Amino acid sequence: MKKEKQVDRPAATGPSAVNVTLRRFELSDVEAMMAWASDPQVAAFCRWDPYESTAPLLAYLRDTVLPHPWFRAICLPGDGENGRPVGAISVMPAGDPKRAELGYVLARAHWGKGVATAAVKRTVATVFSEVPGLERVEALVDVANPASQRVLEKAGFTREAVLRKYCFIKGKVKDRVMFSFIDTDPLVE
Amino acid sequence: MAEVTLRRFELSDVDAMMAWASDPQVAAFCRWDPYESTEPLLAFIRDAVLPHPWFRAICLAGDGEDGRPVGAISVTPTGDPCRAELGYVLARAHWGKGVATDAVKRTVATVFGEVQGLERVEALVDVDNPASQRVAEKAGFRREGVLRRHYWHKGRARDMVMYSFISSDPLPE
Numbered sequence: 001m002k003k004e005k006q007v008d009r010p011a012a013t014g015p016s017a018v019n020v021t022l023r024r025f026e027l028s029d030v031e032a033m034m035a036w037a038s039d040p041q042v043a044a045f046c047r048w049d050p051y052e053s054t055a056p057l058l059a060y061l062r063d064t065v066l067p068h069p070w071f072r073a074i075c076l077p078g079d080g081e082n083g084r085p086v087g088a089i090s091v092m093p094a095g096d097p098k099r100a101e102l103g104y105v106l107a108r109a110h111w112g113k114g115v116a117t118a119a120v121k122r123t124v125a126t127v128f129s130e131v132p133g134l135e136r137v138e139a140l141v142d143v144a145n146p147a148s149q150r151v152l153e154k155a156g157f158t159r160e161a162v163l164r165k166y167c168f169i170k171g172k173v174k175d176r177v178m179f180s181f182i183d184t185d186p187l188v189e
Numbered sequence: 190m191a192e193v194t195l196r197r198f199e200l201s202d203v204d205a206m207m208a209w210a211s212d213p214q215v216a217a218f219c220r221w222d223p224y225e226s227t228e229p230l231l232a233f234i235r236d237a238v239l240p241h242p243w244f245r246a247i248c249l250a251g252d253g254e255d256g257r258p259v260g261a262i263s264v265t266p267t268g269d270p271c272r273a274e275l276g277y278v279l280a281r282a283h284w285g286k287g288v289a290t291d292a293v294k295r296t297v298a299t300v301f302g303e304v305q306g307l308e309r310v311e312a313l314v315d316v317d318n319p320a321s322q323r324v325a326e327k328a329g330f331r332r333e334g335v336l337r338r339h340y341w342h343k344g345r346a347r348d349m350v351m352y353s354f355i356s357s358d359p360l361p362e
Contacts, residue, residue: 098341135346136338161334165309165355168271173308178351182338 018114022072022089022122025065029073030058032084036107045145046105047169069093070131074106074119086110089119091127091137100131102139104151111147120155121188128183135183140166140176152179156188192250193291195262198238202246203231205257209280218318219278220342242266243300247279247292259283262292264300264310271308273300275354277324284320293328294361301356308356313340313349325352329361 025033036042037051051057065071070092073085087106094101102123106116128134141148143162153159157179166176198206209215210224224230238244243265246258260279267274275296279289301307312330314321326332330352338346 096341098346099339138336138339158337160336161351163309163311163333163351164331164353166272167269168306173271178334178336180337180339 018118019077020115020118020122021075021077021083022119022126023075025061025071025073025085025088027058027061027066029085030054030061032086033057033061033088035109036087036105039108041108042105045142045148049170070100070127072119072123074104074115076110076115086115087119089123091123091131091134094138097133098135100127100134100137102137114154116148116151117154120151120157124155124181124185125187136180137182138178138180140178143175143177149177149179154188155181156185157181158185193288193295194248194250194256195245195292195295196248198234198244198246198258198261200231200234200239202258203227203234205259206230206234206261208282209260209278212281214281215278218315218321222343243273243304245292245296247277247288249283249288259288260292262289262296264296264304264307266304270306273304273307273310275310275312287327289321289324290327293324293330297328297354297358298360310354312352314352315342316348316350322350322352327361328354329358330354331358 031054034051034054034057037057040050043050068090071088071090074087074089075083075085087104087110089102089104091100091102102120104116104119124137127137139152139157140163141152149159158181160178160180163176163178165173167174204227207224207227207230210230213223216223241263244261244263247260247262248256248258260277260283262275262277264273264275275293277289277292297310300310312325313336314325316335322332331354333351333353336349336351339349340347
Protein backbone atom coordinates (compact mmCIF):
# COMPACT_ATOMS: atom_id res chain seq x y z
CA MET A 1 0.00 0.00 0.00
CA LYS A 2 1.24 3.45 -0.82
CA LYS A 3 2.49 5.29 2.20
CA GLU A 4 1.10 8.77 2.73
CA LYS A 5 3.67 11.50 2.38
CA GLN A 6 4.66 13.12 5.64
CA VAL A 7 3.63 16.75 5.67
CA ASP A 8 5.91 19.18 7.44
CA ARG A 9 4.22 20.78 10.40
CA PRO A 10 5.45 23.86 12.24
CA ALA A 11 6.91 23.09 15.66
CA ALA A 12 4.38 23.20 18.45
CA THR A 13 5.01 22.97 22.15
CA GLY A 14 1.67 21.56 23.20
CA PRO A 15 -1.80 20.58 22.01
CA SER A 16 -2.15 24.08 20.55
CA ALA A 17 -0.10 27.18 21.22
CA VAL A 18 -1.91 29.55 23.55
CA ASN A 19 -2.17 33.16 22.54
CA VAL A 20 -2.10 35.78 25.27
CA THR A 21 -1.83 39.53 25.19
CA LEU A 22 0.04 41.55 27.78
CA ARG A 23 -1.16 45.08 28.53
CA ARG A 24 -0.75 47.65 31.28
CA PHE A 25 -3.06 47.40 34.26
CA GLU A 26 -5.75 49.97 35.04
CA LEU A 27 -7.51 50.68 38.32
CA SER A 28 -10.69 49.25 36.80
CA ASP A 29 -8.95 45.84 36.71
CA VAL A 30 -9.27 45.48 40.48
CA GLU A 31 -12.38 43.27 40.35
CA ALA A 32 -10.78 40.86 37.88
CA MET A 33 -7.64 40.85 40.01
CA MET A 34 -9.64 39.84 43.09
CA ALA A 35 -10.33 36.52 41.35
CA TRP A 36 -6.73 35.40 41.92
CA ALA A 37 -5.66 37.78 44.67
CA SER A 38 -8.27 36.43 47.09
CA ASP A 39 -7.55 32.76 46.31
CA PRO A 40 -5.55 30.97 49.04
CA GLN A 41 -4.37 28.30 46.59
CA VAL A 42 -2.92 30.98 44.33
CA ALA A 43 -1.37 32.86 47.26
CA ALA A 44 0.19 29.68 48.69
CA PHE A 45 3.46 30.06 46.79
CA CYS A 46 3.45 33.84 46.73
CA ARG A 47 4.88 36.24 49.26
CA TRP A 48 1.52 37.87 49.95
CA ASP A 49 -1.53 36.65 51.86
CA PRO A 50 -4.92 36.36 50.10
CA TYR A 51 -6.77 39.68 49.91
CA GLU A 52 -10.06 39.86 51.77
CA SER A 53 -11.40 43.09 50.24
CA THR A 54 -10.78 45.26 47.20
CA ALA A 55 -9.66 48.38 49.10
CA PRO A 56 -6.10 47.19 49.88
CA LEU A 57 -5.89 45.64 46.40
CA LEU A 58 -6.80 48.99 44.84
CA ALA A 59 -4.07 50.62 46.92
CA TYR A 60 -1.61 47.97 45.69
CA LEU A 61 -2.63 48.66 42.07
CA ARG A 62 -2.29 52.40 42.53
CA ASP A 63 0.93 52.47 44.58
CA THR A 64 2.89 49.48 43.26
CA VAL A 65 1.53 48.24 39.95
CA LEU A 66 0.81 51.46 38.03
CA PRO A 67 4.20 53.13 38.73
CA HIS A 68 6.09 49.86 38.23
CA PRO A 69 8.66 49.80 35.41
CA TRP A 70 7.30 46.55 33.95
CA PHE A 71 4.06 45.04 35.22
CA ARG A 72 1.54 43.55 32.78
CA ALA A 73 -1.93 42.10 32.83
CA ILE A 74 -2.23 38.69 31.15
CA CYS A 75 -5.33 38.68 28.92
CA LEU A 76 -6.77 35.92 26.75
CA PRO A 77 -7.64 36.42 23.06
CA GLY A 78 -11.25 36.95 22.19
CA ASP A 79 -11.49 39.31 25.13
CA GLY A 80 -10.03 42.06 22.96
CA GLU A 81 -7.59 44.76 24.07
CA ASN A 82 -9.64 45.59 27.12
CA GLY A 83 -10.28 42.00 28.07
CA ARG A 84 -10.37 41.11 31.74
CA PRO A 85 -6.96 40.01 33.02
CA VAL A 86 -6.62 36.41 34.15
CA GLY A 87 -3.25 36.98 35.76
CA ALA A 88 -0.21 39.23 36.04
CA ILE A 89 3.43 39.11 35.06
CA SER A 90 6.18 41.48 36.15
CA VAL A 91 9.88 42.06 35.67
CA MET A 92 11.42 43.77 38.69
CA PRO A 93 14.88 45.37 38.68
CA ALA A 94 17.18 43.39 41.01
CA GLY A 95 19.71 45.89 42.27
CA ASP A 96 21.86 45.60 39.15
CA PRO A 97 20.67 47.37 35.96
CA LYS A 98 21.59 44.26 33.95
CA ARG A 99 19.46 41.91 36.00
CA ALA A 100 15.76 41.68 36.84
CA GLU A 101 13.48 39.19 38.57
CA LEU A 102 10.43 37.67 36.89
CA GLY A 103 7.22 37.07 38.79
CA TYR A 104 3.86 35.78 37.55
CA VAL A 105 0.52 34.76 38.95
CA LEU A 106 -2.55 33.23 37.32
CA ALA A 107 -6.15 32.71 38.37
CA ARG A 108 -6.74 29.04 39.19
CA ALA A 109 -9.45 28.66 36.53
CA HIS A 110 -6.72 29.07 33.90
CA TRP A 111 -4.07 26.77 35.34
CA GLY A 112 -2.83 23.83 33.26
CA LYS A 113 -3.62 25.34 29.86
CA GLY A 114 -0.29 26.88 28.94
CA VAL A 115 -1.38 30.44 29.72
CA ALA A 116 1.49 31.23 32.10
CA THR A 117 4.01 29.67 29.71
CA ALA A 118 2.69 31.82 26.85
CA ALA A 119 2.88 34.94 29.02
CA VAL A 120 6.49 34.19 30.04
CA LYS A 121 7.48 33.53 26.41
CA ARG A 122 5.93 36.81 25.32
CA THR A 123 7.71 38.61 28.14
CA VAL A 124 11.23 37.39 27.32
CA ALA A 125 10.56 38.15 23.63
CA THR A 126 10.00 41.83 24.41
CA VAL A 127 11.44 42.86 27.78
CA PHE A 128 15.11 43.01 26.71
CA SER A 129 14.36 45.63 24.09
CA GLU A 130 12.01 47.52 26.40
CA VAL A 131 14.30 47.76 29.43
CA PRO A 132 17.60 49.43 28.44
CA GLY A 133 20.68 47.54 29.58
CA LEU A 134 18.83 44.44 30.75
CA GLU A 135 20.78 41.25 30.06
CA ARG A 136 19.49 38.68 32.54
CA VAL A 137 15.97 37.80 33.70
CA GLU A 138 15.92 35.41 36.61
CA ALA A 139 13.13 33.63 38.44
CA LEU A 140 13.16 31.96 41.85
CA VAL A 141 10.65 29.17 42.27
CA ASP A 142 9.83 27.12 45.33
CA VAL A 143 11.33 23.60 45.15
CA ALA A 144 7.86 22.29 46.00
CA ASN A 145 6.20 24.03 43.03
CA PRO A 146 6.91 21.80 40.01
CA ALA A 147 4.10 23.34 37.93
CA SER A 148 5.80 26.73 38.03
CA GLN A 149 9.18 25.13 37.31
CA ARG A 150 7.70 23.55 34.18
CA VAL A 151 6.38 26.93 33.00
CA LEU A 152 9.91 28.30 32.98
CA GLU A 153 11.47 25.21 31.41
CA LYS A 154 8.92 25.28 28.58
CA ALA A 155 9.56 28.99 28.08
CA GLY A 156 13.26 28.31 27.49
CA PHE A 157 14.74 29.24 30.88
CA THR A 158 17.87 27.47 32.16
CA ARG A 159 17.67 25.80 35.56
CA GLU A 160 20.87 26.92 37.25
CA ALA A 161 20.82 25.85 40.88
CA VAL A 162 18.86 24.90 43.94
CA LEU A 163 19.54 27.62 46.52
CA ARG A 164 19.21 26.07 49.95
CA LYS A 165 17.42 27.98 52.73
CA TYR A 166 17.38 30.99 50.43
CA CYS A 167 14.53 33.08 51.78
CA PHE A 168 12.09 33.56 54.57
CA ILE A 169 8.45 33.45 53.40
CA LYS A 170 5.40 33.30 55.65
CA GLY A 171 7.36 32.17 58.66
CA LYS A 172 9.40 29.46 56.94
CA VAL A 173 12.86 29.28 55.40
CA LYS A 174 12.47 27.94 51.87
CA ASP A 175 14.70 26.35 49.26
CA ARG A 176 14.35 28.02 45.86
CA VAL A 177 15.26 26.92 42.36
CA MET A 178 17.06 29.60 40.33
CA PHE A 179 16.16 29.86 36.63
CA SER A 180 17.44 32.41 34.16
CA PHE A 181 16.96 33.67 30.63
CA ILE A 182 19.73 35.87 29.23
CA ASP A 183 19.38 38.14 26.24
CA THR A 184 21.36 35.81 23.96
CA ASP A 185 19.26 32.72 24.79
CA PRO A 186 17.11 31.41 21.92
CA LEU A 187 13.41 32.19 22.12
CA VAL A 188 11.15 29.13 22.23
CA GLU A 189 8.41 29.10 19.60
CA MET B 190 47.84 24.25 57.96
CA ALA B 191 47.55 27.97 58.67
CA GLU B 192 45.89 29.12 61.85
CA VAL B 193 44.25 32.48 61.99
CA THR B 194 42.43 34.61 64.50
CA LEU B 195 39.58 36.92 63.58
CA ARG B 196 39.14 40.22 65.39
CA ARG B 197 37.38 43.54 64.84
CA PHE B 198 39.17 46.18 62.79
CA GLU B 199 40.49 49.44 64.20
CA LEU B 200 41.35 52.66 62.40
CA SER B 201 45.02 51.97 63.17
CA ASP B 202 44.84 48.95 60.85
CA VAL B 203 44.76 51.21 57.79
CA ASP B 204 48.45 50.84 56.96
CA ALA B 205 48.30 47.05 57.11
CA MET B 206 45.15 47.16 54.99
CA MET B 207 46.94 49.21 52.32
CA ALA B 208 49.12 46.16 51.67
CA TRP B 209 46.21 44.38 49.98
CA ALA B 210 43.89 47.31 49.21
CA SER B 211 46.46 48.93 46.90
CA ASP B 212 47.33 45.69 45.08
CA PRO B 213 45.82 45.43 41.58
CA GLN B 214 46.13 41.63 41.59
CA VAL B 215 44.11 41.43 44.79
CA ALA B 216 41.55 43.96 43.52
CA ALA B 217 41.12 42.16 40.21
CA PHE B 218 38.19 40.02 41.35
CA CYS B 219 36.90 42.47 43.94
CA ARG B 220 34.22 45.10 43.54
CA TRP B 221 36.60 47.94 44.32
CA ASP B 222 39.55 49.47 42.47
CA PRO B 223 43.00 49.49 44.08
CA TYR B 224 43.41 52.30 46.58
CA GLU B 225 46.06 54.89 45.79
CA SER B 226 46.23 56.58 49.19
CA THR B 227 45.27 55.84 52.79
CA GLU B 228 42.71 58.66 53.13
CA PRO B 229 39.85 57.01 51.22
CA LEU B 230 40.78 53.70 52.89
CA LEU B 231 40.52 55.30 56.32
CA ALA B 232 37.10 56.64 55.31
CA PHE B 233 36.13 53.11 54.22
CA ILE B 234 37.17 51.66 57.59
CA ARG B 235 35.33 54.41 59.45
CA ASP B 236 32.12 54.47 57.38
CA ALA B 237 31.73 50.88 56.17
CA VAL B 238 33.88 48.55 58.26
CA LEU B 239 33.45 49.78 61.85
CA PRO B 240 29.61 50.01 61.72
CA HIS B 241 29.29 46.75 59.73
CA PRO B 242 27.36 43.97 61.49
CA TRP B 243 30.10 41.37 60.83
CA PHE B 244 33.48 42.43 59.45
CA ARG B 245 36.70 40.89 60.77
CA ALA B 246 40.42 41.29 60.36
CA ILE B 247 42.26 38.07 59.51
CA CYS B 248 45.39 37.84 61.67
CA LEU B 249 47.96 35.07 61.76
CA ALA B 250 47.89 33.10 65.02
CA GLY B 251 51.55 33.59 65.85
CA ASP B 252 51.19 37.37 65.79
CA GLY B 253 49.15 37.49 68.98
CA GLU B 254 45.99 39.45 69.69
CA ASP B 255 47.21 42.73 68.27
CA GLY B 256 48.82 41.22 65.19
CA ARG B 257 48.70 43.09 61.94
CA PRO B 258 45.82 41.93 59.71
CA VAL B 259 46.76 40.11 56.53
CA GLY B 260 43.25 40.19 55.12
CA ALA B 261 39.58 40.71 55.85
CA ILE B 262 36.44 38.60 55.95
CA SER B 263 32.85 39.79 56.16
CA VAL B 264 29.32 38.43 56.30
CA THR B 265 26.94 41.01 54.88
CA PRO B 266 23.16 40.99 55.35
CA THR B 267 20.94 40.80 52.26
CA GLY B 268 17.31 41.77 51.89
CA ASP B 269 16.35 38.56 53.68
CA PRO B 270 17.20 38.01 57.37
CA CYS B 271 17.95 34.30 56.82
CA ARG B 272 20.61 34.92 54.18
CA ALA B 273 23.95 36.78 54.17
CA GLU B 274 26.82 37.06 51.73
CA LEU B 275 30.40 36.07 52.54
CA GLY B 276 33.32 38.10 51.23
CA TYR B 277 37.03 37.70 51.86
CA VAL B 278 40.27 39.24 50.70
CA LEU B 279 43.89 38.39 51.48
CA ALA B 280 47.23 40.10 50.90
CA ARG B 281 49.06 38.36 48.07
CA ALA B 282 52.04 37.46 50.27
CA HIS B 283 49.76 35.05 52.12
CA TRP B 284 48.06 33.37 49.18
CA GLY B 285 48.35 29.61 48.73
CA LYS B 286 48.95 28.76 52.40
CA GLY B 287 45.42 27.96 53.52
CA VAL B 288 44.94 31.27 55.34
CA ALA B 289 41.70 32.23 53.59
CA THR B 290 40.33 28.69 53.99
CA ASP B 291 40.99 28.75 57.72
CA ALA B 292 39.38 32.20 58.03
CA VAL B 293 36.26 30.98 56.22
CA LYS B 294 36.08 27.82 58.39
CA ARG B 295 36.29 29.91 61.54
CA THR B 296 33.62 32.24 60.21
CA VAL B 297 31.02 29.56 59.50
CA ALA B 298 31.80 27.96 62.86
CA THR B 299 30.73 31.12 64.70
CA VAL B 300 28.57 33.40 62.55
CA PHE B 301 25.32 31.38 62.82
CA GLY B 302 25.45 31.72 66.59
CA GLU B 303 26.24 35.42 66.39
CA VAL B 304 23.70 36.62 63.80
CA GLN B 305 20.06 36.25 64.80
CA GLY B 306 17.93 34.38 62.26
CA LEU B 307 20.79 33.56 59.89
CA GLU B 308 20.35 30.21 58.12
CA ARG B 309 22.40 30.58 54.95
CA VAL B 310 25.79 32.09 54.15
CA GLU B 311 26.39 32.32 50.43
CA ALA B 312 29.43 33.23 48.38
CA LEU B 313 29.45 34.29 44.72
CA VAL B 314 32.80 33.54 43.08
CA ASP B 315 33.83 34.47 39.57
CA VAL B 316 34.02 31.41 37.26
CA ASP B 317 37.55 32.52 36.37
CA ASN B 318 38.74 32.53 39.98
CA PRO B 319 39.48 28.85 40.77
CA ALA B 320 41.68 29.65 43.79
CA SER B 321 38.76 31.31 45.52
CA GLN B 322 36.44 28.48 44.48
CA ARG B 323 38.81 26.03 46.17
CA VAL B 324 38.74 28.11 49.38
CA ALA B 325 34.96 27.81 49.54
CA GLU B 326 35.01 24.09 48.73
CA LYS B 327 37.71 23.26 51.30
CA ALA B 328 35.79 25.24 53.90
CA GLY B 329 32.80 22.94 53.38
CA PHE B 330 30.61 25.11 51.14
CA ARG B 331 28.36 23.41 48.61
CA ARG B 332 28.63 24.43 44.98
CA GLU B 333 25.02 25.01 43.93
CA GLY B 334 25.40 26.15 40.33
CA VAL B 335 26.59 28.82 37.93
CA LEU B 336 24.52 31.99 37.62
CA ARG B 337 25.01 33.27 34.10
CA ARG B 338 25.75 36.97 33.52
CA HIS B 339 24.73 37.44 37.11
CA TYR B 340 27.03 40.23 38.09
CA TRP B 341 28.24 43.34 36.33
CA HIS B 342 31.87 43.72 37.33
CA LYS B 343 34.12 46.54 36.14
CA GLY B 344 32.33 46.89 32.83
CA ARG B 345 31.74 43.21 32.04
CA ALA B 346 28.93 40.75 32.69
CA ARG B 347 30.32 37.86 34.72
CA ASP B 348 29.19 34.31 35.28
CA MET B 349 29.37 33.58 39.00
CA VAL B 350 29.52 30.29 40.87
CA MET B 351 27.07 30.21 43.78
CA TYR B 352 28.29 28.49 46.95
CA SER B 353 26.43 28.14 50.22
CA PHE B 354 26.91 26.94 53.76
CA ILE B 355 23.69 26.48 55.71
CA SER B 356 23.29 26.30 59.46
CA SER B 357 22.85 22.52 59.44
CA ASP B 358 25.88 21.76 57.23
CA PRO B 359 28.70 19.83 58.93
CA LEU B 360 31.75 21.89 59.82
CA PRO B 361 34.80 20.66 57.90
CA GLU B 362 37.75 19.27 59.88
